[in-house]
Each structure stands twice: as structure tokens, then as C-alpha cells.
Amino acid sequence: MKKIAIGGGQGFWGDSPDAALHMIRKADIQYLSCDYLAELTLSIMAKQQVKNPKAGFAPDFRSRLLAEGGKEAWEKHIRICTNAGGMNITGCVEDIRDWAEAEGMHGYKIGYVLGDSIKDQIPQLLKDGWTFPNFDYDGDFNDIVDKIYNCNAYIGHEGIESCLADGADVVITGRAADSALFLAPLKYEFGWANDDWDNLARGIMAGHLLECGGQGAGGNYMYDWRGVPRMDELGFPIAELTEDTFDITKAPDCGGVICEQSCKEQFLYEVLDPSNYLTPDVNVDVSHATLTQVGDNRVRVGNIKGKEKPKDLKLCVGYHKGWKTVSMLSFAWPDAYEKAQYCAELIMKKMQRRGMKADDVHISFIGINSLHLGVADMSPELLKNANECVMRIAVFSEDKNECAKIIPEISPMQLNGPPGASFFGGRAHVQEVMALWPTTVPRDAIKIEPHVLEVK
């Protein structure tokens, strides 16, 4: 019976390439899919591209992963799918072509999928009556339309599958949905129909369990993090599918764990409604799914159902919202928290006197309540005996100059405030704040264009 094994090589832009390289060297896989894009990544890439037209993609896919393992993957017929193209797919493709030529990889086929970036189509869509409704907040899209950095549709598997059918050894996309990078090879290999919803849903869940890399194999693992073997050599998960079975496992000779609990934690991660997990390819129902340990580091996934794909595609719209700055100052025992709190009060009094116009201020105390905020333990004994505490003041303003006003007021508190204040990390900077506008676009507004380029 035909069996296809696919590895999840990357959890985000900036993830370690070690596990992917290990899989290329040691695992019996036919495909490796690498997710580089989180919700905000495209906005960051779009900003980089404004400064440098050659930027706008994840260069480390080529400079780290392909440079170290790309040729070996090609020789072993391991085909790679990735959304590392970001906002500059052709730039990413040219970079890979130059590398493959230099490596003498004649005949290496680079597939790429264009069409997800539709910023230029916004005026026409507005004219056609599409309002880009915001699903989280009230607001009029027309108010942000001049501030948009990027506008990308979450596209499905179609373009990637087409490139694979044309023999691509590597496929580069922009905002393809993370899970589509995994569904595409599985659908291609098994010849699933476009409306074979149950099988498409299986392919999507294979992707879902793999698209966060190490998180699917014992990383960020609440159940028993102490018990994860060789976490310094954490393997990333591998999905093995046949027509009848769907297993999660990992490469030989690496760290990590694949068990029911590790799979569970990733299974519902960011899924929202388990009966209606919406992807561009299929509406997935995992509300009756099962996970069963069937071997050493091997879990079988069962009872995944699919329903017809959504009519519209999710859009990732990133736009300029304003500016923020974060300032910090540390204090030590005794009364570290009380001193830090008093210091924050003093600074805010000064800022009031200076007339700082902030749209939002968030004050918290690292070591005490900066993570758990209102549900942190604030018992008097704990506060009284804290060894140390870092005051943290974050300011947001639509006006960059207003935001910057607080920056020079922090370090003077070492000499002018409560005792023992220690300033670290240098003066704070004002950072641009980009926001997301969660909305959809009609499917027929997106024209997906697959291409394949062969290295001479």
C-alpha cells in the first residue's frame, strides 16, 4: 500500500533549521514542508521591501536550510514546499535559482505560486461593492485603506499541487495557508478529488500537527516538559499517511516525544471551533477525532471529517496603526515591587506634567504580574519578599513624538527615584505598530498562478 511521509521543517520565520536538516539526512520522507508566516510576518516583510526592493521574503530558507540540506534533499528526491516567498516570491525564487546554479544543480525545478497579494485590487473590489467587514471590531475599511502595508489572501493547495504535478523539486508561495503546504503533496500523491472533504480534512490535520515544528513533538509541552528526551536535539514531527491510516511520528536518532498528550496539545492549538475549523481547502471537523498510541513515538489519528470549503477566503491585511515604546527599570530586595510601583507612579506624574498624549498606557511588573496580569498571585508575602522586580511601562500613541516623550525620563530615575534602580538595555526606541484587519475576500477575486522554472 502506498505510504507518503512528510516532515514539518519550520514553525515560524526565525525557527531553527536543525530538525529539518536532520530529517533530510536521517528520515525516510518524501516531502518536507516549511511554514515561515505568522499573522504579522507579511506586514514586516512588506515594510522591509519598501526599504529594499530585493527583500520581502524569508532569506534564511535558502541561506540556512537549502544551503546546508537543499542539494541532499534534491538528490534523495525529497520535495520541499514552503511559504518563505512572503511578499517577494519572485525575489525568493531568483535567490534559490542563483544558489542552485552555483551548486551545479542542472534540471532542478523551482515551482512558485503567485496571486495571493491583492493590495492593487483593493480599489476595484471596493468599487464592486465589497466592504471588507472587520470580524473582530467595528470600523470602516475606507479609514485604513491609505495605511495598508499588505493585503494577502490565505490561498489553498491548488497552485502548489499544480507545481508538484509539473515536477517541481521545491515550491515557493506567499500567503498559502500553513496547512495547504502539507495538504498539497498528500492530495497530489493520493489523487484525492477536489470535493473529497474527509480526505482533504485528513491532509489539513496532518499539516496542522506539523506546521508548528517542534511544538508537535514535545516543545512547548505542558503535560510533562521535564520528561521530554534530549530537548536540545528536538526532532520535528513527521506525518505518515496511507489511504487508510494517518500516523504522527518523528525521525530516528533525535530528541522529542510523540505521544497522545503531545499530539493533543497541538491538535486544538488555534483551532477555535473544533467542528468548523475553517481553511481555504476544507471546513474541518475534529470534534470526534481520536488519538491512539500505536508504537514508540507513533500516534494514530482517526475520525477526522470534512465539510465543503468556505465560500470566501480569509484576508491578511496589515496596516499602520501608530507607535509604541517600552521602558524598563529594575529594582532589588527589599521592597522591590513597592519601589518599582512607586517609580512608575513618579514617571507617570512627570508625563502628565509634560502633557504626554498617549492613547494607551500599560504598566506591569516583570517578576510579579507582567504575564498573568490580573490573575497573578499578589499576596502581601510574595510582594514583600520578591528578590527583584522590573518596572515596565508601555505607551501607545498615534503620534510618534508623543510616544517618544517618556523615553528620556527613565534612566534619570536611577539617581532621582527610589533606591537601587538599575537601568539596562539602553534607551528605549519608538517602534511602529501595525494592526491586522481580519476580513475575507470573494474566492473568485483571487487568480492563482503556478509557474515552474528549471535551472539550466
Place this chain on the structure above:
Amino acid sequence: MAEIYLNDIAHGRSGDKGDTSNVCVFARKPQYYKIIEREVTPEVLKAYFGDMVKGDITRYEVPSLGGFNFVMKHALGGGATMSLRLDSLGKSMGSAVMRLKIHVEDGELDE
């Protein structure tokens, strides 16, 4: 009757979609599922989080996995891009849920 942390009988993971926090919670043993079902309702979590979570909380049950998915709207101070919080992605929302104190009957954990 005893008061314990949810952390004593459950595990899970938190993630984000914009300003929405998604926390999945699984029973550490099958018999703990019904305790979580009884003790960790959306109303309890809403009261527990107070100002931290400004929107609705929905609980989805997945008994075949012995777990629940909690979806909390307007829970991350604006979300990854906008939030002024240190943990703008809500990576620690999972452990924040786990420090909820719940009530168990005598002997209920031993069944």
C-alpha cells in the same frame, strides 16, 4: 471538598488569532474530564479573568480527546500587533487558565 489548581488535573496550550486567545485544556486522566466540565465553565473563566478578557468566552467540548477548547475574544490587549502587554501573543494564557482554583469532592480524584 478540597480546593486545587486546575493545573493539578489538566494540561493544555494557548495560541492566538489576532485579539482572540485560544486555550485548549485536556484532562490528565480520563476521570478528570467531568470535573473540568463541571468546574471550568465560560462563566467561571469570565469572572476569573475580569478585565483581562474583554469579550465573550466560548467553550467547545471534545470528549473523544478528553478536552475542551476555550475561545476568548478581545483577550490579548489588542492582539499580537497592537498589544502593549509583555506577552502579546498570549503564550502564558494557558498557564493563567491552569492556575484557576477549582473544587473537587473528597475522593473524586481517586476514582
